[in-house]
Amino acid sequence: MARPLAGPQTLLRTLNGRAILETLARRGPLTRNALVTETGLSRTAVTQVLRMLESASAVAPAGVDRETRGPAAGRVALHPQLGLAAAVHVDGHAAHVVLVDPTGAVRAEHHAAFPVRGDRVEHIVELVTACRRVVAGPLELVVVGIPGIVTADGGIRDDQGPDGGAFKNSLSAGLGCPVRVENDVNLAALAELTAGTGAELASFALLLLDDGLGAGIVIDGILHRGFSGVAGEVMYLPQTPLPIGAPVLGDDVVRDLALGNGRDPELTIDQHLDAAAAGDPAAIAMATEMGRRLTLVAGSVALVLDPEAFILSGSAAHPAMLDAVADYAEQLAPQLPLRFVVSSFGPEAPLVGAAGEAASALRATVFSRLLPGSDRSSR
16 A cells, blocks of 8 residues: 555545554454554554554453564454344235444344245344344444346335335334345346456356346446446347247246146246256256247346356256256357356345445445545545
């Protein structure tokens, strides 16, 4: 890290403070010597800034380093009650909530199915409240991953139509803090981009099969949401002989495929794929057709965006589905080579992405409060 050569002392302290807070958030407890090495600041600057941060209750002692040779040195860490953020993944059946601190560490977790006739906002508030009983600290913000189209202002468009921001506003009022709503597949793509398979890819499309099929698109290292949030709604891409607007894959499609192949339509996608892996001929026929449809979706995306690879997540990463995709992709390879890889996080990818985004936003919020002007100085 290059050190500023000159400037107002308040600006230097802000820059140095930000460097130390970000380093502690990324690396965890460190000694002063380690902070000098990590930040490139002088020992005097580190000592002065730590004194300022300690007086603001931003950092706290964190034991002694007994692993490094020489005299034992005290370590410092971000204050354990600096603040918390909630990450929430909502699907058609349940909500999964975790509380994270500025380092991204999970401090509490709850998961429960939605009540049959209950309100989903009230249910999420109850889960977050249960988490907050486990760990102390102010709740600064919430990031929610949810199926459906999410507009720039946090409104949701799903099978029930646009909600005009009602879900976001109700949840914010119930929790008493800002709420950010994101499409769940986009959050899964962000998880892969920052800490998963996608970190080594210049561009990729994540295909997540759950209740439906969605895509999270990353181009040149940046998530592409589209002008109105519609980017990635690949479940309705036209496929012969399906009529325009018909879903390509999802629960309803799989029920129809099950009826057509003499299998129980009430079984889940994964149960049919398990049967295919076990050798059931009817289930194999279903897996083959699902793999064909998913591969054609990938081919359509490839012709427009040409991503480096497709990351398969959710039920799309089931071994039986992987085999079916690989078989059909091999048929297309002479005309359109497609590369498929498996998600690093499995079905938890949307929650992992929500937690990462929540921790990042929490750091920005807390550090800006501790170091006024830090956002302006870091531009």
